[in-house]
Amino acid sequence: MNYISGKNNLSQPDYTLNHPVNSRSTIFIFILVIFMLHACSDSAWNNPYPNDGTDNNAEVIYSSFKERPKRLDPVSSYSANEYQFIAQIYEPPLQYHYLLRPYTLIPLTASKLPDVRYYAENGVLVDENAVDSIVYSEYTIKINKGIMFQPHPAFAKNDQGESIYLNLTENDLNNIHILSDFENTGTRELTAEDYVYQLKRIANPYLHSPIAGVMRKYILGFDDFRKKVSETYPNSNEGWHDLREIKLEGVDAIDRYTYRIRIKGKYPQLVYWMAMPFFSPMPWEAEKFYAQEGMEERNISLNWYPVGTGPFMLTENNPNLRMVMEKNPNFHGERYPSEGEQEDRAKGLLVDAGKVLPLIDKAVYSLEKESIPYWNKFLQGYYDTSGISSDSFDQAIQFSSGGDIQLTDLMKDKGIKLETAVTTSIFYKGFNMLDPIVGGKSESARLLRRAISIAVDYEEYISIFANGRGVASQGPVPPGIFGNVEGEEGINPFVYDWKFGEPKRKDIETAKKLMVQAGYADGIDPKTKKQLVLNFDTPAAGPDAKAQLNWMRKQYQKIGIQLVIRATDYNRFQEKMRNGTSQIFQWGWNADYPDPENFFFLLYGPNSKVKHHGENAANYSNPEYDRLFEKMKNIKNGPERLIIIKEMTKILQEDAPWLWGFHPKAYSLFHDWYKNVKPNLMANNLLKYRRVDAESRAEKRLEWNKPNYMPLVYLGIFLLISFIPAIIAFRKRERSSMK
Amino acid sequence: MIAYIVRRILYAIPILIGVNILTFLLFFVVNSPDDMARMFLGQKHVTEEQIQNWKTERGYHYPLFYNAEEKGADKLTKTIFYTKSIRLFVFDFGRSDSGRDISFDISQRMWPSLAIAVPQLIIGLLVTITLALLIAFFRGTYIDYWAVVICVALMSISSLFYIIGGQYIMGKILRVVPISGFEDGVFGIKFLILPVLIGIIGGIGSSTRWYRTIFLEEINKDYVRTARAKGISEQLVLFRHVLRNALIPILTGVVVILPLLFMGSLITESFFGIPGLGSYTIDAINRQDFSIVRSMVFLGAFLYIIGLLLTDISYTIVDPRVRLN
Incomplete structure (x- = not known):
């Protein structure tokens, strides 16, 4: 029994009860009230978002994340699920133009593209083409004035201009649990020193920047700086490492808005790194703020609460549930691009030309681990965009009689649209060139590799396992990147013939002939007089992988080779790759930047995995290829570079260190209220260009999500009726036992 | 009954040590500290120096069970097993390898x-x-x-x-x-x-x-x-x-x-x-x-x-x- 009573107050109506209330009734009333309140609200019953009165019509984007981002610090973040957030918050000096193709770098916080000068011995200025005499290059970057950081407690100051939160004690943190518990925030102007500070952070050995290994090869004084940091701060856990006082020879601020990076020799790809979050500014105040005692214990760290100048700031970070980014009130007013490709205007991609970015107020990312609930919520309108998993492919896509892809009627009825793009990635199968059978420079091994290249039918693979979402590779460079040649000229002549206006894989007889020439007639190894056995190392597991591996086995069987699958976990797989104990393996590469160097370096000899711990997992080495690579990487895109690239590609096609595999095609679905969608595979800061028609979305959501509770009512009635015989029987039995 | 409860709690200690050893063995049979570092640092461009630094900072540079290079009790205490296990018995779970307070995360997620x-x-x-x-x-x-x-x-x-x-x-x-x-x-x-x-x-x-x-x-x-x-x-x-x-x-x-x-x-x-x-x-x-x-x-x-x-x-x-x- 629950007794609720209260004294009367004349000024307020008395809502209290002065009679006993049955607890079951209370629960019932409580549940009823909740349902009535919910029924009265203007959102559907199945709406997964809190109805805070703003979401329905506000300019909000709804998306998801599958896995908690490990880090949100631009010095170490390097994966797509981390870039999804930090690329909207941090701003490097450069960015890719949203609409123009080929991918074009444009200034972001910089006032113009970097001014690059090349110097020979004794600081003599030389021409960029005098590659052999260039000793160091100097990049001067001028940033715009008046760019402000997002509001943050690290910048908060009192009336005397002193920082409020940079010298905190444990006591000051007594009531602090999350960042928003700090009452005051402040801001300050972005300066060149902030960029210099971040470059020093990349060099800081305690921060483990993944690009430190690349940058140490180029930035002057990088190793000296690391040494000095280790000497000044021998203990990694001793609080703030003030890097301002330690000089990094190759990086300095010339004035408040200009900084300079000096690198060894010539490295034209540096500008691409300048468009990645690694090169974003970091205010020293933020590092000092988070390094204070007691902060880490409260999980208040730079990895959790980023501080940037970008269009958005992270206002809710609960990666177990939801992450929310809201418009940065201090954003510097960048505008939507006014130029694009020819068809962009017709597609409505220039409707917002000249408008101040960002075009939305907020982006809500919910944790969604499984693809089935995600897909269903997308169809209900609760997510604005979706990829297409294999499970839902047939629901979304159909092929016309001509073989063209199109949306199904279900998608069309909902006004869902499709965008596709060949990704700047490659999934390949590599031969370990250190292996005595498939590797090496012998003609026999080369012919064997070429025979396998023909036998493994990637067109079939794409059709069966990727629902047609991919393009078979002709070489290492994906479409959309300079150096990828289309048409007859671009095919791999060792694997394909040009027939009827498209590449046709050579028939299996050609592969068998190559096997004979290689000394493996009918797949028989002359040494053992038995079928040639090759080993394939893969970290793939699970039922899907099993089907793919069986398929792969059959491809090799076509030319008489017995393929042994050595499936293992990723750790062991990597170990095999490091030790060079694999024979054939599968791997992939995602472009860091749109330059062919970023693909050709995967086969550059001095980059081999076993000898030099590099990314050349096939351990391929060809002096001529290496010489051409060194030449190619220092040349600007143009006819001369293209000629070298073609030569390099020809060497690779002839040597066949990889089965070139395929370039996956990304399919993206989005609702018609979601605007300004154009695939841009290089840029990560795309959220600021997106716009939503929130009113249309709210209407559609209500229309698509009207609850259908009648089946539940019928079910209830059915259950009640089905109990009647039981009740009758029960009573009968009761009566009989009474007698 | 109190004596019974105390006795049962004391019995729990060797069980927990056993469970801890088993977890430790199973985990490190599959993953080496190097694998853990690589997983944390990412796949691209990671150097051996970074891996060693990561291990040192988190105490994974020690041997698993026995440190032959140390003297006396340090042979056992300067090991991954000891440094990572001993505080568990006072329910001090410490920090995750990514730096989060585990007790706080548990208290939030329960x-x-x-x-x-x-x-x-x-x-x-x-x-x-x-x-x-x-x-x-x-x-x-x-x-x-x-x-x-x-x-x-x-x-x-x-x-x-x-x-x-x-x-x-x-x-x-x-x-x-x-x-x-x-x-x-x-x-x-x-x-x-x-x-x-x-x-x-x-x-x-x-x-x-x-x-x-x-x-x-x-x-x-x-x-x-x-x-x-x-x-x-x-x-x-x-x-x-x-x-x-x-x-x-x-x-x-x-x-x-x-x-x-x-x-x-x-x-x-x-x-x-x-x-x-x-x-x-x-x-x-x-x-x-x-x-x-x-x-x-x-x-x-x-x-x-x-x-x-x-x-x-x-x-x-x-x-x-x-x-x-």
């Missing part, structure tokens, strides 16, 4: 797990006991026969099917609850309805069948016959006598899982996007975060031991004949 598990347990118990009593009442009739068939059928279906089917019917077709998601407070109730309902339905088959067996066993005992002979109605016999005596095995079965409730359910939490502890351990295994894995396994083992202890104590409460010595 509530969503409990929000699902507690109503699921209570309502599930009420439903299954009621159904089992009803079936026991109609024992030997066609109702009993069909109820058992349905129970076996329900038991045979995978929990994944209930989840996907439930989301499809309730969330997609009927649109009466959200397909997945979670919220704190009153608004969050609508997110709990479906997972709780699915959990209950998924558990009906096995629990009802088990409880039915218990009730049937009781129903044929002499005291029930005596009660009937005294003219007590079948309803009273069932609820006052049979239920009370059958509660002993039911209660002991329930008490043992009580402390484990907040450990959550992996599949349910994963499909419903519930930020509970069920997915915490699996995420940690996928990320090769040993600090979280060992903490969660230790906590799970400890709670299981507590559950068993509570079960023993509950025997004395529900059955006065039992004494703990």
Whole structure:
């Protein structure tokens, strides 16, 4: 029994009860009230978002994340699920133009593209083409004035201009649990020193920047700086490492808005790194703020609460549930691009030309681990965009009689649209060139590799396992990147013939002939007089992988080779790759930047995995290829570079260190209220260009999500009726036992 | 009884050490500290120096069990096993390999797990006991026969099917609850309805069948016959006598899982996007975060031991004949 009573107050109506209330009734009333309140609200019953009165019509984007981002610090973040957030918050000096193709770098916080000068011995200025005499290059970057950081407690100051939160004690943190518990925030102007500070952070050995290994090869004084940091701060856990006082020879601020990076020799790809979050500014105040005692214990760290100048700031970070980014009130007013490709205007991609970015107020990312609930919520309108998993492919896509892809009627009825793009990635199968059978420079091994290249039918693979979402590779460079040649000229002549206006894989007889020439007639190894056995190392597991591996086995069987699958976990797989104990393996590469160097370096000899711990997992080495690579990487895109690239590609096609595999095609679905969608595979800061028609979305959501509770009512009635015989029987039995 | 409890707690220490050693061995058979560093630092452009630095900062540069380079006790204490395990015994879980406070994360994530598990347990118990009593009442009739068939059928279906089917019917077709998601407070109730309902339905088959067996066993005992002979109605016999005596095995079965409730359910939490502890351990295994894995396994083992202890104590409460010595 629950007794609720209260004294009367004349000024307020008395809502209290002065009679006993049955607890079951209370629960019932409580549940009823909740349902009535919910029924009265203007959102559907199945709406997964809190109805805070703003979401329905506000300019909000709804998306998801599958896995908690490990880090949100631009010095170490390097994966797509981390870039999804930090690329909207941090701003490097450069960015890719949203609409123009080929991918074009444009200034972001910089006032113009970097001014690059090349110097020979004794600081003599030389021409960029005098590659052999260039000793160091100097990049001067001028940033715009008046760019402000997002509001943050690290910048908060009192009336005397002193920082409020940079010298905190444990006591000051007594009531602090999350960042928003700090009452005051402040801001300050972005300066060149902030960029210099971040470059020093990349060099800081305690921060483990993944690009430190690349940058140490180029930035002057990088190793000296690391040494000095280790000497000044021998203990990694001793609080703030003030890097301002330690000089990094190759990086300095010339004035408040200009900084300079000096690198060894010539490295034209540096500008691409300048468009990645690694090169974003970091205010020293933020590092000092988070390094204070007691902060880490409260999980208040730079990895959790980023501080940037970008269009958005992270206002809710609960990666177990939801992450929310809201418009940065201090954003510097960048505008939507006014130029694009020819068809962009017709597609409505220039409707917002000249408008101040960002075009939305907020982006809500919910944790969604499984693809089935995600897909269903997308169809209900609760997510604005979706990829297409294999499970839902047939629901979304159909092929016309001509073989063209199109949306199904279900998608069309909902006004869902499709965008596709060949990704700047490659999934390949590599031969370990250190292996005595498939590797090496012998003609026999080369012919064997070429025979396998023909036998493994990637067109079939794409059709069966990727629902047609991919393009078979002709070489290492994906479409959309300079150096990828289309048409007859671009095919791999060792694997394909040009027939009827498209590449046709050579028939299996050609592969068998190559096997004979290689000394493996009918797949028989002359040494053992038995079928040639090759080993394939893969970290793939699970039922899907099993089907793919069986398929792969059959491809090799076509030319008489017995393929042994050595499936293992990723750790062991990597170990095999490091030790060079694999024979054939599968791997992939995602472009860091749109330059062919970023693909050709995967086969550059001095980059081999076993000898030099590099990314050349096939351990391929060809002096001529290496010489051409060194030449190619220092040349600007143009006819001369293209000629070298073609030569390099020809060497690779002839040597066949990889089965070139395929370039996956990304399919993206989005609702018609979601605007300004154009695939841009290089840029990560795309959220600021997106716009939503929130009113249309709210209407559609209500229309698509009207609850259908009648089946539940019928079910209830059915259950009640089905109990009647039981009740009758029960009573009968009761009566009989009474007698 | 206090002496018994103290003795049981002391017995727990070697068990926990054993569990800890086992977790340690299993984890490091699959993952080496180098693998962990590579997983944390990423796949691209990682250098050997970075890997060594990462290991040193987190104490993974020591040997696993025995440090031959040290002297005296340091041979054992300057090892990964010692440095990572000893504080567990005072429930200081420390920080995860990514720097998060594990105790804080557990304290945050246990509530969503409990929000699902507690109503699921209570309502599930009420439903299954009621159904089992009803079936026991109609024992030997066609109702009993069909109820058992349905129970076996329900038991045979995978929990994944209930989840996907439930989301499809309730969330997609009927649109009466959200397909997945979670919220704190009153608004969050609508997110709990479906997972709780699915959990209950998924558990009906096995629990009802088990409880039915218990009730049937009781129903044929002499005291029930005596009660009937005294003219007590079948309803009273069932609820006052049979239920009370059958509660002993039911209660002991329930008490043992009580402390484990907040450990959550992996599949349910994963499909419903519930930020509970069920997915915490699996995420940690996928990320090769040993600090979280060992903490969660230790906590799970400890709670299981507590559950068993509570079960023993509950025997004395529900059955006065039992004494703990």
